[in-house]
Amino acid sequence: MSDDPQVVERVIREVAESLGVDPAGVSPDAGLVLDLGADSLDLLDLVFRLEEAFGIQIERGQIEARIREAMGGDAYEIDGVLTPKALELLRQELPEVRPDRIRDGLRSSEVVTLFTVRTLVRLVERHREGKEGQSP
Amino acid sequence: MSEPRSGGAYDELLALLRGRRSVRRFLPEPVSEEDVRRLLEAARWAPSPTNRQPWRFAVVRETERKTRMREAVAEAARTAAASVGGMVEEGMAPYAAMFEAFEQAPVVVAVLARRPSRVAARLGAGLSDTERAALAGDLPAVGAAIQSLLLAAHALGLGACWMSGPLLAAPDLRAILGGPPTLDLVALIPVGRPAETPEAPPRRDAEQLLVGRKGTGPA
Ligand SMILES: Cc1cc2nc3c(=O)[nH]c(=O)nc-3n(C[C@H](O)[C@H](O)[C@H](O)COP(=O)(O)O)c2cc1C
Numbered sequence: 305m306s307d308d309p310q311v312v313e314r315v316i317r318e319v320a321e322s323l324g325v326d327p328a329g330v331s332p333d334a335g336l337v338l339d340l341g342a343d344s345l346d347l348l349d350l351v352f353r354l355e356e357a358f359g360i361q362i363e364r365g366q367i368e369a370r371i372r373e374a375m376g377g378d379a380y381e382i383d384g385v386l387t388p389k390a391l392e393l394l395r396q397e398l399p400e401v402r403p404d405r406i407r408d409g410l411r412s413s414e415v416v417t418l419f420t421v422r423t424l425v426r427l428v429e430r431h432r433e434g435k436e437g438q439s440p
Numbered sequence: 441m442s443e444p445r446s447g448g449a450y451d452e453l454l455a456l457l458r459g460r461r462s463v464r465r466f467l468p469e470p471v472s473e474e475d476v477r478r479l480l481e482a483a484r485w486a487p488s489p490t491n492r493q494p495w496r497f498a499v500v501r502e503t504e505r506k507t508r509m510r511e512a513v514a515e516a517a518r519t520a521a522a523s524v525g526g527m528v529e530e531g532m533a534p535y536a537a538m539f540e541a542f543e544q545a546p547v548v549v550a551v552l553a554r555r556p557s558r559v560a561a562r563l564g565a566g567l568s569d570t571e572r573a574a575l576a577g578d579l580p581a582v583g584a585a586i587q588s589l590l591l592a593a594h595a596l597g598l599g600a601c602w603m604s605g606p607l608l609a610a611p612d613l614r615a616i617l618g619g620p621p622t623l624d625l626v627a628l629i630p631v632g633r634p635a636e637t638p639e640a641p642p643r644r645d646a647e648q649l650l651v652g653r654k655g656t657g658p659a
Contacts, residue, residue, distance in 0.1 A: 320620065320622045321555050321622045322555070322557070322558075323554070323622075324494070324496065324553075324554035324555065324620060324622050324623050325620050325622060326619075326620035326621065326622065327620075327621070327622065329620075343490075345490050345492075345557065345559065346557075348557075348559050349557040349558050349559050352557075352558040352559055352561075352562050353558045356558065
């Protein structure tokens with residue numbers, strides 16, 4: 305499914321507002337942490353902004369939860385470090401992230417640092433689909 | 441209340457704090473790049489919530505840009521005054537010049553701020569506007585950086601003035617300044633060698649500033 309340009313534009317606007325950067329300089333493929341310098345509180349701010357902008361509620365750890373489910377009982381992490389199988393599933397789960405960034409030794413706490421603008425777009429789109437599905 | 445403890449560093453600091461004035465008339469003598477760097481060096485050490493360092497600065501030296509900024513402010517002040525009319529319009533007239541004094545300074549430092557986090561807005565939903573802004577803390581922190589900058593200017597023998605009046609023309613000013621449109625303008629600070637030594641406007645006594653219940657123990 306291709307991304308809704310209106311959602312992309314709005315997410316870029318919220319990212320730019322939150323970080324105080326020029327929206328024209330925010331590419332959908334920019335990493336929020338690795339390229340745009342967001343810190344963990346900025347990410348929280350972004351989640352709140354997207355909730356308000358799109359009237360959705362975003363819960364923590366959905367991506368991790370989906371991967372854990374797909375692991376079929378295999379270990380997701382060992383001592384906080386993602387297993388090779390988990391990395392493979394993460395690459396599938398986050399196709400918008402440059403594959404070289406999903407590297408060996410990645411810690412589960414670092415997964416959030418991989419998120420790009422497009423990760424947020426997809427997050428929003430998933431929530432909107434869910435909402436539309438529920439409404440009569 | 442006990443006497444403020446005096447001593448070398450405190451006395452020196454207090455002399456700087458008391459000696460700083462809002463200077464609105466400047467000599468044409470330029471301000472060096474080095475001095476502008478010293479001002480920003482002082483500003484960047486201000487405290488900020490979660491160390492967000494929400495301040496950004498734009499430095500304007502070109503006469504042409506300063507004039508365009510002054511024209512934008514004059515126009516915005518006229519429009520704003522006319523739109524409210526009556527007593528407010530009359531009352532604003534004497535202040536108009538105070539909004540435009542920055543044009544004559546060799547350097548104008550524009551201070552901009554990141555927009556406050558929505559987290560504070562959500563958590564502080566039940567608070568007053570001011571308390572919500574204080575909880576987010578970005579604007580107060582930028583204020584602290586501005587005060588540091590003003591004190592540094594004073595310590596370097598430069599005059600400066602914190603000006604919010606020009607914000608009447610904030611959209612135009614931001615366009616003239618350039619930089620990300622997602623930053624908000626907080627102040628213009630003209631800087632230069634002072635061409636005036638203003639009297640210190642009076643301050644309230646510290647005793648008069650105390651509010652609330654007296655006493656040290658639980659009520
Ligand atoms: C937030 C703020 C906004 C101000 N805006 C203006 C202004 O637009 N124009 C101006 O001439 N002075 C402005 N001032 C300077 C005040 O008038 C000045 O600080 C006050 O009268 C006390 O004088 P002092 O700074 O010399 O002690 C501003 C000061 C602050 C703190």
